[in-house]
Amino acid sequence: MAGVMLHLALFQPEIAANVGAAIRAAACFGAELHVIEPCGFPWKTRDIERVSLDYGALAPPHRHADWRAFREGVPGRIILMTTKAETAYHEHDWQRGDILLLGQESAGVPEDIHNEADIRLRIPLAPGARSLNMAMAGAIGMAEARRQIGWG
Ligand SMILES: C[S@@+](CC[C@H](N)C(=O)[O-])C[C@H]1O[C@@H](n2cnc3c(N)ncnc32)[C@H](O)[C@@H]1O
Numbered sequence: 001m002a003g004v005m006l007h008l009a010l011f012q013p014e015i016a017a018n019v020g021a022a023i024r025a026a027a028c029f030g031a032e033l034h035v036i037e038p039c040g041f042p043w044k045t046r047d048i049e050r051v052s053l054d055y056g057a058l059a060p061p062h063r064h065a066d067w068r069a070f071r072e073g074v075p076g077r078i079i080l081m082t083t084k085a086e087t088a089y090h091e092h093d094w095q096r097g098d099i100l101l102l103g104q105e106s107a108g109v110p111e112d113i114h115n116e117a118d119i120r121l122r123i124p125l126a127p128g129a130r131s132l133n134m135a136m137a138g139a140i141g142m143a144e145a146r147r148q149i150g151w152g
Contacts, residue, residue: 006031006145007076007099008138011067011113014040014105019061020051021135022102027058029142030151031100034062036070040104067113074099080117081141082108083131089121094145102134 008031013019019035026033041047043063049056064070076099079092101117103109114120123132123140132140 004032005096005149006142007034007074007097008032008142009034009036009070009074009099009101010134010138011036011101011109012038012040012104013134016041016044016047017051018105018133018135020048021133022138023048023052023059023061024055025135025139025142027052027055029139029146031059031142032062033059034064034070034074034099036064036067038066077118078116079141080109080114080120081123081137082114082120083122083125084108084114085120085122087119087121089123089141090144092119092121092144094148096149098145100138100141100145102138105134 006029008022008026010019010022013035023033064073076097077095078099078101080101081089082103121141123137125132
């Protein structure tokens, strides 16, 4: 994984269409896409391709059996995107090789993984709004990361 600009990791995603949207976004922002299993749906390429279109060729998902397998295989700073963070995503000093971690659609990430993250960031939302769609949160984070890291 040396030389990777940015990683996008999905923690136990529950909805195939969100994985498809994340694949497309990762491809567009030049990130490596990781799926930390188990997923909440049977992995059928057709369901994912319905949303990712042909972008999977640019960001083919790396599937990891569980959190430990992911951590052993992908070194780097874990930047957890969470509504429960103090720091806003644009106040963070993004670095090449950062791992942008997104929580599960219904529950985010468990407390131990929340605590294990190196940095926790939130995207400020309008009053009354609870959270963004997971893939959209990833796209916003990746856009800021690439703005800071550059496109070279
Ligand atoms: C639908 S949200 C999960 C909502 C869940 N009830 C929770 O409290 O974490 C799915 C994922 O998108 C990301 N996300 C959504 N909105 C966000 C925000 N405003 N700031 C940071 N991350 C966000 C987080 O990674 C979150 O775990």
